Amino acid sequence: MIKLFDLTLKLNGFQMKKAKAELDKIVSLSEEKHRLFIETKKKEIVAFHLQHNPYYQDFVGKSAVENWEEVPIMQKKDFQKPLVERISKNYTIKSIYVNKTSGSSGDPFVFAKDKYAHALTWASNIYRFGWYKIDFNRSLQARFYGIPLDFIGNKKERIKDFLSHRYRFTIFDLSDEVLEKVVQKFRKKRFDYINGYTSSIVLFAKFLQSKNIVLKDICPTLRVCMVTSEMLFEEDKILLEKQFGIPVVNEYGASELDLIAFQNPNDEWQVNAETLYVEIVDENNTVLPYGKEGRVVITSLFNKAHPFIRYDIGDIGILDERSTLQKPILKRLIGRTNxxxxxxxxxxxxxxxxxxxxxxxxxxxxxxxxxxxxxxxxxxxxxxxxxxxxxxxxxxxxxxxxxxxxxxxxxxxxxxxxxxxxxxxxxxxxxxxxxxxxxxxx
Structure with a gap:
């Protein structure tokens, strides 16, 4: 079987073999070596952008910082300028991965990653989905996501779906008539997992409940459901697991960064401590101890094309008291600061x-x-x-x-x-x- 997903990443210039090897190495570090890894990467990424990124030099206002607490916090409003003015020297728009945020926070912007940083993002996705035996080359995804409605944008997404082994359900019309057709598709296709926006998937589960249908009974190949982008309430999770007959995994991510937290098989919302460094801060930008509620601030440890250093993502959350630097656990995500x-x-x-x-x-x-x-x-x-x-x-x-x-x-x-x-x-x-x-x- 041709591994279309891997082939697509390779053709797009992503060094997946190297990225997977590096991620494996990080994951296998001892607790002490992981602490040294985090401290080293924090210093390296700040020093790199202070030397090679004029935008970040202006933002910080000095050529070096002595302590991590001196590193200023970045916000989405700081990125409201052309991308070409924000990327590091020796990178061009054509040589990097470029995308844009959804704008759900009210401050949409175009962002960039160097291709190796984005390869690590994919390696991170592959690693975490692998906890549930999901293989992007073979496992068929039932995708509940939006899609551009213009002709070119729509066709591009459909091609991506084909290469990524997924079938997309439109979520702009979730009437009973449309959801009945979704049920019929599950009867016919051998889906391995569901992935998509929480509200749409919950609505589908409520429809199944009204029809007294358990999804795994009509689609026995289903293994797991991953929900993302919107809040998952505990009672909704119970409903999903009952009507789907499979585990439900809570995913928290940001397109400009990576998967931020992903529910592990022990039902912990495990924070990505391999490619990101996550902090919780108060209104004075002081780092809070585990268990305290505050703003979620994230550093992308590998992205050299564009600085996301102590980046206030616009969310409010709490890291669990059981957290360690190597294994932070997201206790609760409360919502957006706006x-x-x-x-x-x-x-x-x-x-x-x-x-x-x-x-x-x-x-x-x-x-x-x-x-x-x-x-x-x-x-x-x-x-x-x-x-x-x-x-x-x-x-x-x-x-x-x-x-x-x-x-x-x-x-x-x-x-x-x-x-x-x-x-x-x-x-x-x-x-x-x-x-x-x-x-x-x-």
Missing amino acids: DIALLPSGKKSPGLTFYYVTKSIIEDDGNVKEFIIKQTKIDAFEIDYVSEKELTSEQIGKIESAIALYLEPNLNFTFTRKRSLERSNRGKLKQFKSLLSSQTLV
Whole structure:
């Protein structure tokens, strides 16, 4: 069998053999040698960009830094300039891997990796998916992702799907009629695993539940499901594992970096400590101890084409108290820093707090399929939802009482039943959105 996936990476100039060998070497390091590896790579990547990247030299403002804490934190707004002005000397747009972020954070930008750094990203993916016996050359993926709708962009993605041994389901229409066709495809194809956006896969599981179907019963080759890009709630994970009949793995990544954390077979959300260095910091940029909540800041240890050094990815999270430098464990991912609700009392609360509070109540009877929350005023919120039947006044009263208890009283809510919810052009569902100005939230 021709290994199309490996062949494609090779033809694109990615040194996979070398990258896999280096990753294997890092993974096998002792705890002490891994500590030395991290410290060495941190110093090397900062020194490289201070010497070879004029953009980073200007950003830091000096030619050398003595202590890691002196290295300034980078944010997405710092990348709002042409890519050619941000890449290191001796690299050109044609010689590197170039892509763009989805813009879900509100600050989309074009980014770059040198080809060896991107080869290590693929080696990292291959290694972690291998925990579940997934081989990108042989294992058939059922892919629940968005896709460009323009002709050229669409065809490019379809070609990538073919070369990567995956079948893509469109997620822009997830009506019952479309989901019935998805079920029929699972009856016919020998899928090995599912991968895609959490909200779309959860919606599919709810459809299966309504039809009393366990997916593995109709597609016995299925082994595992990986969800990504959106929050996975514990009750949703339970639903997925019940309706799919397979383990569900939580993935956390960023296109400009790598896989950041990936649930291992021991049900730990294991952080990538091979190609990345992850820190949690407070509002003063002070590094927090394990167990404390703060902003997720990440350093790409190998990317020489473009600096991602102490890069504030825009998320809030907690590293588990059991974490070590060699094996950090992500205890919880709370949400994006720009998804903050400002309440009349002056309290700031992650938008997902509303989602947690309403979710358990709103889905008691399985009537509501999906919902999103928008803050329109300091004391006003809109909840748009998709359901079989309209919410009753009793259900709405329970939600408002819970929000008053967990957040604060006298908040105003309007509930609007919709046929479908607005997704991004890539098919992501933004679960909470504040329409207040960013200045209000400072």
